[in-house]
Amino acid sequence: MVHIAKDLIPGYDLHQRAGIRESIAIPVLDAASRILDDIIEADLFLEFVTYLIRYEEEGVMGRTITVSYLREIIREIYSQGYLFDKEQRLFIEDSRFRKSRNWGVMKPTVDYTVCFLRVDIVGNTRLVKDNSKEEVKSAYGFLRSTVQNCTERRNGRIWLWEGDGGIAAFFFGNRNQAAALTGIEILHELFLYNKMHCPLSSDLRVRIGVHSGPCEYTEENATLVKSETVLKLLEVEKNYSKPNHCTISVTVREMLDHLVSSQFKPMAGCDKSCFSYSLEFGE
Numbered sequence: 001m002v003h004i005a006k007d008l009i010p011g012y013d014l015h016q017r018a019g020i021r022e023s024i025a026i027p028v029l030d031a032a033s034r035i036l037d038d039i040i041e042a043d044l045f046l047e048f049v050t051y052l053i054r055y056e057e058e059g060v061m062g063r064t065i066t067v068s069y070l071r072e073i074i075r076e077i078y079s080q081g082y083l084f085d086k087e088q089r090l091f092i093e094d095s096r097f098r099k100s101r102n103w104g105v106m107k108p109t110v111d112y113t114v115c116f117l118r119v120d121i122v123g124n125t126r127l128v129k130d131n132s133k134e135e136v137k138s139a140y141g142f143l144r145s146t147v148q149n150c151t152e153r154r155n156g157r158i159w160l161w162e163g164d165g166g167i168a169a170f171f172f173g174n175r176n177q178a179a180a181l182t183g184i185e186i187l188h189e190l191f192l193y194n195k196m197h198c199p200l201s202s203d204l205r206v207r208i209g210v211h212s213g214p215c216e217y218t219e220e221n222a223t224l225v226k227s228e229t230v231l232k233l234l235e236v237e238k239n240y241s242k243p244n245h246c247t248i249s250v251t252v253r254e255m256l257d258h259l260v261s262s263q264f265k266p267m268a269g270c271d272k273s274c275f276s277y278s279l280e281f282g283e
Helices: 002-008 014-018 028-041 045-058 070-079 124-130 133-152 175-196 228-240
Strands: 082-085 090-093 111-121 157-162 165-170 206-216 245-249 274-278
Touching: 002 028, 002 045, 014 028, 028 045, 045 070, 045 082, 045 090, 070 082, 111 133, 111 175, 111 228, 124 133, 133 157, 133 165, 133 175, 165 175, 175 206, 175 245, 175 274, 206 228, 228 245, 228 274
Parallel strands: 206 245
Antiparallel strands: 082 090, 111 165, 111 206, 157 165, 245 274
């Protein structure tokens, strides 16, 4: 437990926390109680249990150990609306019970590798001018709900939404593939909507960009859009993506399964740094 506490809390000193001189041994139960209180106070309990799972699976310093009541502890965590992600090796929210922006695990000011998807309506000003307020509200509401549904279906989260578009984030599993497939699905849903239900005088069209990289977690949208990864995302969407296209960076494409990556074609004039997908029909 001391080793775990030192890993989770930089500079952790058990004797100092307990108010006892280093020359005096701390009784085992008192030490365990002190460490657990400090872990909970630092909001690191889930991370602590993750260490216990790893230690029981892999042992400690070559020794096999058994953590008493670990299964009961995990069941209790599950009952609080969390699941254990074996690939990321951490507890995440069970989306059946809650869907928070940070999946219940991201900490402010900490850098994470995230794949972002940016959706932007083409010709927003013209659509607002040429159609009634009710028609615009209906069409834009459809896009918002479609992006949210497609995103959350793959355990993503919408991090930013404005009237004419927004940014979704993907963190778990193959986040790059989840974001790329979300972009494709949005285009498919939008195609059917334009053919059957769109109340606007012209089709509702979007540009989609996808890029992955490090980003500091924040609840502040102004800070988010200053991230280098998000700035690159905006560049991919604005400068390279065409109307009703989903354009991904080469960083994302390299992480896709072949079946998915083959759907994205190289774009002229961008030195193979971007690849694009659009809905096409054969003869």
